[in-house]
Amino acid sequence: xxxxxxxxxxxxxxxxxxxxxxxxxxxxxxxxxxxxxxxxxxxxxxxxxxxxxxxxxxxxxxxxxxxxxxxxxxxxxxxxxxxxxxxxxxxxxxxxxxxxxxxxxxxxxxxxxxxxxxxxxxxxxxxxxxxxxxxxxxxxxxxxxxxxxxxxxxxxxxxxxxxxxxxxxxxxxxxxxxxxxxxxxxxxxxxxxxxxxxxxxxxxx
Numbered sequence: 195x196x197x198x199x200x201x202x203x204x205x206x207x208x209x210x211x212x213x214x215x216x217x218x219x220x221x222x223x224x225x226x227x228x229x230x231x232x233x234x235x236x237x238x239x240x241x242x243x244x245x246x247x248x249x250x251x252x253x254x255x256x257x258x259x260x261x262x263x264x265x266x267x268x269x270x271x272x273x274x275x276x277x278x279x280x281x282x283x284x285x286x287x288x289x290x291x292x293x294x295x296x297x298x299x300x301x302x303x304x305x306x307x308x309x310x311x312x313x314x315x316x317x318x319x320x321x322x323x324x325x326x327x328x329x330x331x332x333x334x335x336x337x338x339x340x341x342x343x344x345x346x347x348x349x350x351x352x353x354x355x356x357x358x359x360x361x362x363x364x365x366x367x368x369x370x371x372x373x374x375x376x377x378x379x380x381x382x383x384x385x386x387x388x389x390x391x392x393x394x395x396x397x398x399x
Contacts, residue, residue, distance in 0.1 A: 212359035223328035227251040239332035267380035282316040
């Protein structure tokens, strides 16, 4: 995918709908997937991708610290959208981690170890096993400084074509999309590695 003219592609996709963007990406993909953590508004990318390809692989990296509401929401979407889910979890249980390092604050040196255990290792394991060439995400402009620096399509540090069909959408536009398609949303979500809402989680930087 490194041979693609990313700047030109982003200009061409600027006014396309998410469905058109996804269709374009799938047309050049050999092994696409979408990643999710079932956080707020994730239903949009899951719905849009499965509308174009109902069998697209969905990688769910579950930190083990999700709220009961998030797990209920995830089960609802897995069933209603018929998601082809591949679940990845940390190699240590949350109970084991609670007894050793707990959930360290950002300034605690153990926070790096914690993030590696609950998020980076499961994600990297998933990517290594599935070897995608196209990676659909729900990254949007305005979320973090890094995310403001990319666009609808970008190349990840591993050379994967990263596609964010809703990149230029606001929460208000997504609310309308969800209402039009009768899709649920869930806001009681907890990411133990981020702490601050505008802090990058480590998977995308």
